[in-house]
Amino acid sequence: MTEVTLSPAIINGKAVTAEHTTEVRSPFDNTLVGLVPTLTVSDVDAAIAVAVERHHGPQLPAYERAAILDRAAVLLSERVEEFAQSICAESAKPITAARIEATRAADTFRFSAAQARTLVGEMVAMDASIAGVGKLGFVKRVPIGVIGAISPFNFPLNLVCHKVAPAIAAGCPVVLKPASATPLTALKLAHLIAEAGLPDGWLNVVTCPGSVADRLVTHDDIAMITFTGSPGVGWEIRARAPRKRVSLELGNNAPVIVHDDADLELAATKIVAGGFGFSGQTCISVQRVYAHSNIYAELLSLVATKVEALQVGDPADANTAVSALISRKETQRVKEWIDEAITQGATLVTGGDFTSTEVLRPTILADVRAEMQVCSDEVFGPMIGFQQYEEFEDALRFSNDTRYGLQAAVFTNDLSRALRAADALDFGGVVINEMPTFRTDQQPYGGLRDSGNTREGPAFAVQEMTERRMVIIHQ
Template sequence: MSDVIPFWIAGTPAHGHDPLEVSHPHDRTPVGRTTHAGPEQVEAAVGAAHAVRHETAALPVHARAAALDHVARRILDRSEELARLITAENGKPIRWARAEVARAASVFRLAAENARTWSGEVQRLDTESAAEGRLAYTVRVPRGPVLAITPFNFPLNLVAHKVAPAIAVGAPVVVKPAPKTPLSALLLGELLAETALPAGAVSVVNVPDSAAPDLVADPRLPVISFTGSGPVGARIRAAVPQKHVTLELGGNAAVVVCEDWSDTPYAAGRIATFANYQGGQSCVGVQRVYVHRSRLEEVRTAIVAAVESLGVGDPTDEATQVGPLINEESARRVEAWVEEAVDAGATILTGGRREGTTYAPTVLEDVPVDAKVSCEEVFGPVLLIHPVDSVDEAFALVNDSRYGLQAGVFTHDLRVAFRAQRELEVGGVVIGDAPSYRADQMPYGGTKESGEGREGVRFAMTDFTYDRVMVLTGLPL
């Protein structure tokens, strides 16, 4: 089975009997073969994580940090290989795949840095006479092994955002990568196996989505970190209310272009790029654009021009900025949603065409508020433009959504910026840029149906742990 890519059970390569073929979304050519783990192999991975949970938690900080630093270096050593693998299995243009690889290396580096500074808190208790001579020492300890369920759209970096914080706090982790894009996660498993982490600290297993509920229900995995669709996240949360569940779900991210914004080409370029850069398959990709009516014609013209300038096509081409969707089913769904909006009165300003798995970057206006492309997560290269007469109206429309992940506000007015942070019902507000901006060290997550909990290395470390206090008595304070 030399040409079959292994999965990883407790740091050891393994193969199953059920084949998993991975093909290129652009032209459906085969790009790699692996296998699904059998029930006994899944049991071995979960059992190993459970068995080493105390050993992993007791691992010295320098050992955790050394493992994380090693993986960061090895990702960079194999960066071009990883980037081309992401492009092959995901269809992401090579320029964006390289950016994803660089970010994944940064996540492991940040986790190593945070592991070294992750410390406890000392608190004197003799504020009352009854507690004289007592001192509390509080540390955060792992809740237990983590089940990390990751999506197809960032097949390396979103795995890194779950694995690296788990290692940093001393929690074993079992990764279930997306069946459509498992290959880059499996290569990451290879790099993790090179470290001196305890056997069982990390497993990367291919599990069909149909078998995932058994993993979710396993009591030996008390922490679930899931990134994916809203309906699946809701089912997970309902199925295991006793577990600690972190959900990074969908969005239909909005941008507000205020009357005072002076640099229209910049705003238009950022909006166009980040509505389309992953084929629109980003939960913080631009979907709704609210423009002050006094600037509408200027901004609309600039956005359409910027969208039409994007290179579309073969994702291995260095000039390509917009590649295919993950499969033809997804592209057909986007096509149907746009047609539905047009039938309801929307106008296509550019785009609106599908060729196989590729849907042309599309700009719509006059979209009814109840059209799917407005109120659902389109997860495709489609944005809509809507005029507003005030900041009040714009912010109300941003909030008129079941989702609340991130929003962007193009303004030079600090009062509007702070008002946006105060009033917009989202996990993150980006001023002067598109909502798609994410620094890997900042807190990232949403509200409403966009999820619960936070990623961002140190924030995920907090999510994976809980406070444990020790009281020392009889001290000469």
């Protein structure tokens, strides 16, 4: 049996411990996989103070920031398996999906390195105004200041990279608060970035409860909060930090429309992959499927057959597709929502129960309705609900009937219909003949309404992490 050791927090490049520790346990079998210190407000204050010193001290030139990010990408590419095992152990993400996440994270560093090299301002045509004649004007992009980064459990590596790597590219010091359920991978990443050459104090990792991390929200020296998590917490942060820049990537309730001219085999394959990857614990997981009445039964049968073939169980098994949710509490909540929908008239097609290892089986519900909680809220679990429609415009309207707006998908072989969907679907992203769960790490990624207020992707995050400074020279 492997000995479980303490993984210290990191402030100014030094290992930091505390009087108390927090256990990190596997959501699958409750195995103890690690320990982290339970830091206090004074520790968070110390991390912020160090970051402020870095912000006001000598800056890292762009070429050096880019080189650090490039080296980090190389190191991470060499250690994909090591990081994948860490992700799998602390989050119960199936190892195959964890390897994909680790591979993607290296790309996030590469795209951020490109931004560090190409971040520029702009010239202003001062003589376009009579008052500006004889003046030279240009805009510089300058670091906004210390970034408070709060990351979620579901992508404990790549979503940390999406906060930390653009901040490094922009020249901003970071105080990172990783998810309490999955801090080990973030700490491992911080050591890798230090190995890549980032000087001490530019990335500080504080392992603490949310109540302590609230200091990032209230502290005057935090210039920007970048948060990924639930709408309730995110909007509360935004309301309580009106003078900070607050970047929110929140929830979703992803719809998929399948018209009667679509490739049903393709649609079924993508729906299953998008609905049950990491047990549905992604913000763009397939949750609602609207299928034309002409193909509703056929599509439902295809999807059910594929779902029943999914291996459910140990995340360390390379054949496992679906494993445990992040906690027993979340598992029980999702089960209650499924049971409630059935009592309200939905039809259980497959799943809805537990395996012998208490993993909730991937579930398909038919004949769901908009007022059911499995349709109106974000399930964040292994459940997809099916509903049929007659007219394509109805399907667009059904899809838009949500307080979320991150990504949506449409399957059709008609180009005009696809373009109509791109115009009508009120989401941050519209995907054609692909699952709404599809994302590349350089794209603008973000949503509307309760899905957030920002666009991630290094090119877009760097813009938010910098300010425009106008410079005018009298000639």
